[in-house]
Amino acid sequence: MGNSYQLCCSVCDRFYDPARLRNLCECGGPLLVAYDFAKIRREWGKSALQSTPSTMWRYDPVLPADRASAISLGEGWTPLLPAPVLGAAIGARDLWLKEEGQNPTGSFKARGMSAAVTMAKKLGATRLAAPSAGNAGGALAAYAAAAGVEVHVAMPADVPQANYLECEAAGAHVTLVNGLIGDCGRIVAERSQAEGWFEVGALKEPYRIEGKKTIGYELAEQFDWELPDAIVCPCGGGVSLIGIRKAFSELEELGWIGSKRPKMIAVQATGCAPIVRAFETGALRSEAWQHAHTLASGLRVPKALGDFLVLKSIRESRGTALAIGDAEMLDGGMELARREGIFAAPEGGACVAAIGKLIASGFLKPDDRIVILNTGSGLKYLEAYGTRFIRNTAGEADKLGGLITPR
Numbered sequence: 114m115g116n117s118y119q120l121c122c123s124v125c126d127r128f129y130d131p132a133r134l135r136n137l138c139e140c141g142g143p144l145l146v147a148y149d150f151a152k153i154r155r156e157w158g159k160s161a162l163q164s165t166p167s168t169m170w171r172y173d174p175v176l177p178a179d180r181a182s183a184i185s186l187g188e189g190w191t192p193l194l195p196a197p198v199l200g201a202a203i204g205a206r207d208l209w210l211k212e213e214g215q216n217p218t219g220s221f222k223a224r225g226m227s228a229a230v231t232m233a234k235k236l237g238a239t240r241l242a243a244p245s246a247g248n249a250g251g252a253l254a255a256y257a258a259a260a261g262v263e264v265h266v267a268m269p270a271d272v273p274q275a276n277y278l279e280c281e282a283a284g285a286h287v288t289l290v291n292g293l294i295g296d297c298g299r300i301v302a303e304r305s306q307a308e309g310w311f312e313v314g315a316l317k318e319p320y321r322i323e324g325k326k327t328i329g330y331e332l333a334e335q336f337d338w339e340l341p342d343a344i345v346c347p348c349g350g351g352v353s354l355i356g357i358r359k360a361f362s363e364l365e366e367l368g369w370i371g372s373k374r375p376k377m378i379a380v381q382a383t384g385c386a387p388i389v390r391a392f393e394t395g396a397l398r399s400e401a402w403q404h405a406h407t408l409a410s411g412l413r414v415p416k417a418l419g420d421f422l423v424l425k426s427i428r429e430s431r432g433t434a435l436a437i438g439d440a441e442m443l444d445g446g447m448e449l450a451r452r453e454g455i456f457a458a459p460e461g462g463a464c465v466a467a468i469g470k471l472i473a474s475g476f477l478k479p480d481d482r483i484v485i486l487n488t489g490s491g492l493k494y495l496e497a498y499g500t501r502f503i504r505n506t507a508g509e510a511d512k513l514g515g516l517i518t519p520r
């Protein structure tokens with residue numbers, strides 16, 4: 114099936130032909146994909162989903178490529194799990210978990226990179242590059258390996274070990290930077306022209322968000338086209354939050370859902386909360402957060418390119434934004450593991466803490482249908498969770514009977 118779309122600037126509404134490899138609009142604004150819904154609506158219906166693969170490419174009429182040409186590792190169509198035991202503990206009687214930790218490379222970043230690498234390769238890029246706070250780099254490395262293209266990733270030197278190792282394992286060229294993702298982004302941008310790299314940083318090209326938006330399509334389909342009352346999203350670069358909202362407006366254009374929208378709730382870390390501050394002050398854009406620190410590495414984004422789109426999405430959905438401390442996040446993550454058996458990223462743990470606060474304040478009601486977007490697996494964050502446990506050394510464990518040392 115031929116996909117019919119144009120690229121449209123999210124700032125100045127200028128249109129571009131998608132046949133050429135492109136980063137931002139001339140004005141510097143992120144480009145978004147605008148489909149011809151009149152055409153898609155005639156050719157595609159819900160019933161077509163019965164014979165589609167269990168990946169995000171089941172929605173390929175609203176993706177930039179068809180599934181036959183996709184670079185896919187089986188991303189998407191992750192479980193939507195009820196969380197009744199955790200829900201009872203935190204006062205949310207209709208609580209659900211979108212378990213993105215089950216994606217290839219253990220995080221939701223797989224979706225965006227599947228779409229971005231597919232399109233970059235199709236349009237002729239041979240060397241890809243991106244800055245990453247952690248999981249995006251790992252996902253990019255994996256999809257670039259699957260596509261057979263060269264890849265360069267710049268990451269903060271203190272990125273979780275798993276993210277560094279998965280990049281190296283997949284053959285990526287990794288640059289560790291004494292700084293944050295913004296510093297990594299500057300280095301990638303400075304070197305891209307000379308090195309012939311195509312940048313696939315968040316919102317720096319039009320297709321990562323297309324992959325990410327499939328979370329919204331899946332939530333709608335998995336809830337039988339009745340959207341929940343609230344979606345609680347960890348917010349670093351904010352692409353999933355924007356993407357989910359994009360999915361919902363597209364679904365309404367398709368006539369598959371009505372006008373009801375969930376409140377979008379952005380969760381950040383107290384050590385890096387630029388969106389929360391901008392939301393609270395009524396600003397249209399965020400200001401770069403100074404001395405950003407949090408062990409939820411995915412939330413360590415001091416200034417997001419799409420901040421204005423995130424803030425617009427939160428406000429239009431009558432949602433909110435709040436920040437959670439690192440200790441509360443880890444407690445939330447362990448609560449989720451203990452009560453539901455899902456070992457979540459600290460970002461997912463932050464959502465648990467956020468819901469507790471929002472129920473207590475009355476912003477969320479106990480009977481609201483609430484979805485936690487767990488963006489990744491806790492297994493990628495062993496150093497962070499390790500701060501909560503003292504591991505027995507061999508000698509100690511001997512005494513406790515916990516570890517057998519060969520004699």
Ligand SMILES: [Zn+2]
Nearest residue numbers: 122125138140
């Ligand atoms: Zn523009």
